[in-house]
Amino acid sequence: MKQLPTTCPSCSGELAARRLHCERCGTEVEGRFDLPLLVRLPIDDQTFLLQFLKADASLKEMARILGVSYPTVRNRLDAIIEQLKRSESGKKGKK
Amino acid sequence: MNMQTGSKPITLLFNPSIYIAGARALLLGWAAIFLAGLLGALSATHFDGVLDVHTNPTGSPPTPLWFFICEGFIAWLCLTAALLITGKLTAPGGFRVIDLAGTQALARWPTIFISLIALLPGYQRFTAYLLDQLLNRGGHFEFVTPDAFAFFCVVLVMTVLVCWTVYLMYKAYSVSCNVTGPKAVVSFIVAVIVAEVCSKTILYFLMRAI
Numbered sequence: 001m002k003q004l005p006t007t008c009p010s011c012s013g014e015l016a017a018r019r020l021h022c023e024r025c026g027t028e029v030e031g032r033f034d035l036p037l038l039v040r041l042p043i044d045d046q047t048f049l050l051q052f053l054k055a056d057a058s059l060k061e062m063a064r065i066l067g068v069s070y071p072t073v074r075n076r077l078d079a080i081i082e083q084l085k086r087s088e089s090g091k092k093g094k095k
Numbered sequence: 096m097n098m099q100t101g102s103k104p105i106t107l108l109f110n111p112s113i114y115i116a117g118a119r120a121l122l123l124g125w126a127a128i129f130l131a132g133l134l135g136a137l138s139a140t141h142f143d144g145v146l147d148v149h150t151n152p153t154g155s156p157p158t159p160l161w162f163f164i165c166e167g168f169i170a171w172l173c174l175t176a177a178l179l180i181t182g183k184l185t186a187p188g189g190f191r192v193i194d195l196a197g198t199q200a201l202a203r204w205p206t207i208f209i210s211l212i213a214l215l216p217g218y219q220r221f222t223a224y225l226l227d228q229l230l231n232r233g234g235h236f237e238f239v240t241p242d243a244f245a246f247f248c249v250v251l252v253m254t255v256l257v258c259w260t261v262y263l264m265y266k267a268y269s270v271s272c273n274v275t276g277p278k279a280v281v282s283f284i285v286a287v288i289v290a291e292v293c294s295k296t297i298l299y300f301l302m303r304a305i
Contacts, residue, residue, distance in 0.1 A: 067114070068113055068114055069112060069113060069114055069115055069116035069117065069120075069194070069270070070116055070117055070191065070194060071112065071116050071190065071191070071194045071198075071270050071271045071273065072112070072113050072114075072116075072270065074188075074190075074273070075270065075273045078187065078188055078273055082187075
């Protein structure tokens with residue numbers, strides 16, 4: 001599956017969904033749907049978060065799985081949280 | 096998912112904290128400090144301060160083995176304590192003391208090489224000659240050109256090794272406390288200066304006590 005684009009290739013603005021399609025019956029819903037914050041993260045960060053949840057949100061377990069140290073995992077998580085906070089405050093500012 | 100900043104061997108050399116931290120780093124670091132002290136006793140090389148390396152092959156004043164070993168541990172402890180304070184002030188979130196202490200201990204592993212290269216006889220002889228000249232001890236040693244060359248080469252390599260150690264200390268601090276940029280550089284420099292003064296003072300009083 002192609003990676004979901006979240007920014008406009010022309011002006012780098014945020015993209016929103018206009019149409020959703022049901023894979024089973026083919027129904028299509030049109031409107032304006034904002035992409036969730038988590039979807040706006042780079043695919044690497046999304047994979048990291050998914051793996052983190054699967055590891056019972058344990059930093060120690062994540063460090064073991066990834067073969068890196070505890071502070072490396074924690075720093076990565078902090079960076080993602082910071083990114084989410086920035087995106088969130090950016091969205092609030094626009095509203 | 097890629098969490099590495101470069102190839103693993105290069106990262107292990109210049110930023111091992113990415114892979115090793117906590118209790119494992121602490122044990123490895125303590126072993127390295129102990130070994131460096133032990134070899135330091137053989138080569139009469141002192142790590143008498145956070146950034147200090149001094150060789151005194153004249154055996155005057157006489158220094159016990161435990162003192163050589165203690166020097167490295169005192170330097171590590173002082174820097175860890177100072178970085179703990181600067182880390183608390185600058186870190187954006189919380190951090191584990193064991194990570195800071197462990198990675199700082201591990202960062203001192205290049206001191207093993209410093210103690211090793213100080214064992215070179217040419218370096219030892221020329222250091223003794225220099226001390227003899229500087230302290231006017233009666234000219235027991237002669238100037239030997241190959242020894243002077245060996246001394247120059249060893250000092251050059253030692254300088255590189257000390258720079259490497261300091262770089263490792265900085266990276267260890269940056270990773271374990273999650274501080275980067277100018278804030279990390281300035282707070283690290285302040286901590287090193289404070290730790291240098293503290294370690295020198297402690298070692299001075301310890302030396303006087305023996």
